[in-house]
Amino acid sequence: MYLTSRAAPERSTSGEGHTRGTGKLPATVFALGSVSLLTDVSAEMITAFLPVYLLYTLQLGYVQFGLLDGLYNGATALLRLAGGYVSDKLNRPKLVALIGYGTSAATKLAFPLAGASGAGIGGVLAADRAGKGLRTAPRDALISLSTPPSRLGRAFGVHRSMDTVGALIGPLVTFWIMRDLGTGPTPVFVVSFCFALLGLIVLATFVRERRPSAAPRPAVSLKACARLLKDRGIRRMTYAAGLLGLATISDAFVFVVVQKSTGVGLDVLPLLPLGTALVFLLAAIPLGRLADRWGRWRVFFAGHVALLGVYAVLLAPGGGVPMLALALLLHGLFYAATDGVLMAYAGPLVPEELRASGLAVVQTGQAVARLLSSVVFGLLLASFAMSTAVTIVLCAFVVALGGAALLVRAREATS
Amino acid sequence: MKTWLISHRVLVGVVAMVLVVVAGGGYVISAAGPGPDDAPAAKPIAGDLLYVDLTGGLDQVRTLRLGSPGAKPAATSQRCQRVYAAGGTTVCLRLAGPGPSYEAAVLDPSGAELRTVGLAGIPNRARVSASGKIVSWTSFVTGDSYSVPGGFSTRTGVLDLRTGAVADTLEDFHTTVEGAENRAADRNFWGVTVAADDRTFYATMASANRTWLMRGDLVTRTMTGVRQTAECPSLSPDGTRVAYKKRVRRLGPWELAVLDLRTGKELGLPGTEGIDDQAAWLDDATLAYGKVRQDSPSAIYAVPADGSAPPRVLVENAASPAPVR
Numbered sequence: 001m002y003l004t005s006r007a008a009p010e011r012s013t014s015g016e017g018h019t020r021g022t023g024k025l026p027a028t029v030f031a032l033g034s035v036s037l038l039t040d041v042s043a044e045m046i047t048a049f050l051p052v053y054l055l056y057t058l059q060l061g062y063v064q065f066g067l068l069d070g071l072y073n074g075a076t077a078l079l080r081l082a083g084g085y086v087s088d089k090l091n092r093p094k095l096v097a098l099i100g101y102g103t104s105a106a107t108k109l110a111f112p113l114a115g116a117s118g119a120g121i122g123g124v125l126a127a128d129r130a131g132k133g134l135r136t137a138p139r140d141a142l143i144s145l146s147t148p149p150s151r152l153g154r155a156f157g158v159h160r161s162m163d164t165v166g167a168l169i170g171p172l173v174t175f176w177i178m179r180d181l182g183t184g185p186t187p188v189f190v191v192s193f194c195f196a197l198l199g200l201i202v203l204a205t206f207v208r209e210r211r212p213s214a215a216p217r218p219a220v221s222l223k224a225c226a227r228l229l230k231d232r233g234i235r236r237m238t239y240a241a242g243l244l245g246l247a248t249i250s251d252a253f254v255f256v257v258v259q260k261s262t263g264v265g266l267d268v269l270p271l272l273p274l275g276t277a278l279v280f281l282l283a284a285i286p287l288g289r290l291a292d293r294w295g296r297w298r299v300f301f302a303g304h305v306a307l308l309g310v311y312a313v314l315l316a317p318g319g320g321v322p323m324l325a326l327a328l329l330l331h332g333l334f335y336a337a338t339d340g341v342l343m344a345y346a347g348p349l350v351p352e353e354l355r356a357s358g359l360a361v362v363q364t365g366q367a368v369a370r371l372l373s374s375v376v377f378g379l380l381l382a383s384f385a386m387s388t389a390v391t392i393v394l395c396a397f398v399v400a401l402g403g404a405a406l407l408v409r410a411r412e413a414t415s
Numbered sequence: 416m417k418t419w420l421i422s423h424r425v426l427v428g429v430v431a432m433v434l435v436v437v438a439g440g441g442y443v444i445s446a447a448g449p450g451p452d453d454a455p456a457a458k459p460i461a462g463d464l465l466y467v468d469l470t471g472g473l474d475q476v477r478t479l480r481l482g483s484p485g486a487k488p489a490a491t492s493q494r495c496q497r498v499y500a501a502g503g504t505t506v507c508l509r510l511a512g513p514g515p516s517y518e519a520a521v522l523d524p525s526g527a528e529l530r531t532v533g534l535a536g537i538p539n540r541a542r543v544s545a546s547g548k549i550v551s552w553t554s555f556v557t558g559d560s561y562s563v564p565g566g567f568s569t570r571t572g573v574l575d576l577r578t579g580a581v582a583d584t585l586e587d588f589h590t591t592v593e594g595a596e597n598r599a600a601d602r603n604f605w606g607v608t609v610a611a612d613d614r615t616f617y618a619t620m621a622s623a624n625r626t627w628l629m630r631g632d633l634v635t636r637t638m639t640g641v642r643q644t645a646e647c648p649s650l651s652p653d654g655t656r657v658a659y660k661k662r663v664r665r666l667g668p669w670e671l672a673v674l675d676l677r678t679g680k681e682l683g684l685p686g687t688e689g690i691d692d693q694a695a696w697l698d699d700a701t702l703a704y705g706k707v708r709q710d711s712p713s714a715i716y717a718v719p720a721d722g723s724a725p726p727r728v729l730v731e732n733a734a735s736p737a738p739v740r
Contacts, residue, residue: 020689048515051537051557056496058707069587089634175515178695180447183496183510184472187446198432205428254555266583269556270514382623389600 028146031206033162038199044170057405079133084360093138100135105196137360144347156340157288164281240404245369247397279332303337457489465737502547508538535570544609551607592640606647616647647693686725705734
């Protein structure tokens with residue numbers, strides 16, 4: 001509640017006035033951070049519970065679930081674009097974000113209704129992902145439009161850091177419920193719904209949208225959105241981020257491989273995501289500040305060099321716990337230096353009236369690239385030894401880094 | 416009204432949040448209800464059936480006298496998502512800590528903890544050899560399935576109580592199928608059953624969307640394929656037959672089948688369609704297993720191993736049957 005009270009909007013009626021020159025972030029950033037924190041508690045509660053629920057309570061076959069999940073992961077990419085476009089078209093990012101958060105909140109109550117039907121569970125998961133897809137771009141647009149451009153790195157750092165606090169609390173709440181209330185599904189879904197509802201209330205009542213200015217707005221059309229990619233800066237950034245995404249191994253694979261390569265016990269596997277999240281949480285704000293000062297693209301690029309370090313650790317056999325800690329540190333830094341920082345970099349490149357669409361394009365490019373990369377890495381793992389598979393990705397990643405450096409450096413030279 | 420709401424949105428927000436917190440908190444307190452039974456914990460004796468009671472979601476392990484109609488199940492002191500017992504040793508797969516993470520707890524006849532081993536994922540199968548010396552378990556790990564993002568893979572561990580040695584995965588065993596060594600990275604193992612010599616075992620291996628019944632050796636750390644399309648084997652007490660679940664059609668439901676190891680003849684048990692469990696032998700002629708029915712929770716069934724009669728319900732709303740000998 002401390003963070004929420006900081007977000008109290010008494011002093012933020014103008015959104016920008018009080019922040020000019022003082023170095024403070026607008027209350028909207030903290031309010032949206034609180035929304036994400038609460039929503040992430042809700043979402044991560046379910047993520048932690050879902051495998052137990054499907055396999056243990058409902059006894060759905062794992063093949064069935066794997067297929068469902070893979071399918072929906074990709075499908076939301078397109079909804080991000082839709083969310084971004086509609087929010088620009090209506091000039092109502094908050095409304096679109098509300099619909100997205102609301103959809104996800106409602107799905108928490110729909111899980112028990114779906115019962116043990118594979119198709120039902122799939123539908124609920126799809127709706128949840130759809131909500132997430134819809135809300136991401138308008139939310140990031142709200143942050144980017146309410147913050148002075150010079151502080152965007154920090155603003156996104158604060159937001160992602162708060163978001164990650166929620167991601168850490170969620171599994172703890174699930175553990176506590178399972179220990180004290182049992183593995184029955186209703187308590188987890190009800191408590192998760194309550195957190196989602198709290199997030200929704202904060203969004204509705206504490207987040208202020210900038211009032212539409214009286215000045216005529218350039219028309220928002222699909223054509224205008226398509227023209228975004230004609231802009232050299234946006235196009236090259238999107239390609240560069242996508243290129244790097246193509247050689248980014250998904251978290252689950254990183255954790256499995258690092259457990260094997262460092263030779264630590266299998267029982268640490270469930271705890272590894274917490275390690276990455278903790279580093280992400282602690283480093284997001286400092287790296288956001290650094291990005292504002294030193295250059296956002298530089299920090300984004302450096303973050304990927306940290307990921308290269310993770311791959312190097314994956315290739316070094318043995319090393320035990322210290323090596324594992326190093327890998328998680330680098331992996332967390334990778335997220336802290338890239339996730340919000342890319343949005344902070346992209347924001348000012350996109351005209352205000354197309355902000356949500358522009359951010360959605362960049363995010364979608366990255367997400368689709370990462371999805372492809374995890375499928376390809378899965379195939380590599382199935383056909384080669386683990387070290388060979390990682391070496392191939394590492395080589396591809398070095399090429400991607402080189403490509404990204406050329407793409408964006410060339411832009412800076414010409415603009 | 417609308418303008419009032421807008422000008423007092425902070426107040427409205429705070430009130431709404433307080434209401435949600437109070438309602439949610441009230442729900443949690445009411446859901447907490449009474450804890451596990453207060454009655455003194457029962458000790459299972461030979462002839463009992465141990466199982467996990469799914470009522471209320473607390474996963475209480477209960478023990479039921481078999482063969483005496485009207486016997487009431489009694490609660491033990493354990494809460495497990497999967498339980499098995501043999502030769503005085505009990506293995507209990509249960510919640511261990513935040514993450515959430517899980518562990519395999521190994522208990523001696525008095526119920527004291529001999530050992531706990533952290534699991535890589537969600538509890539799935541658990542077995543103890545007839546002597547009580549070899550304990551094995553399988554857990555599901557999410558998110559790292561080799562070809563489907565977000566899918567599952569399995570980790571199977573074996574603990575030898577005589578030496579205290581734990582093999583936390585079977586992936587480094589030398590595996591041979593159809594005469595050729597298989598070293599594919601997508602191999603997954605599950606459902607171990609150990610023979611009376613505490614050395615020979617059977618398990619499932621999956622690779623490239625196919626499954627095999629494997630016969631293995633815990634000392635030489637090798638496994639050889641016995642036949643295709645068989646999962647979660649369970650060796651009969653006399654060691655002559657293996658019961659396993661078998662896909663009726665590709666991607667169709669499973670049914671329970673019994674393979675005679677001397678003749679190589681396989682017999683599907685009618686009425687067991689839809690099973691997803693590692694069956695347990697109640698005696699040399701009877702199998703027990705948990706199965707979810709359409710729109711109702713799992714129940715434990717018993718079925719004659721020669722297929723001479725359809726399955727009958729042993730315990731409603733229960734899973735993980737383990738006969739106590």
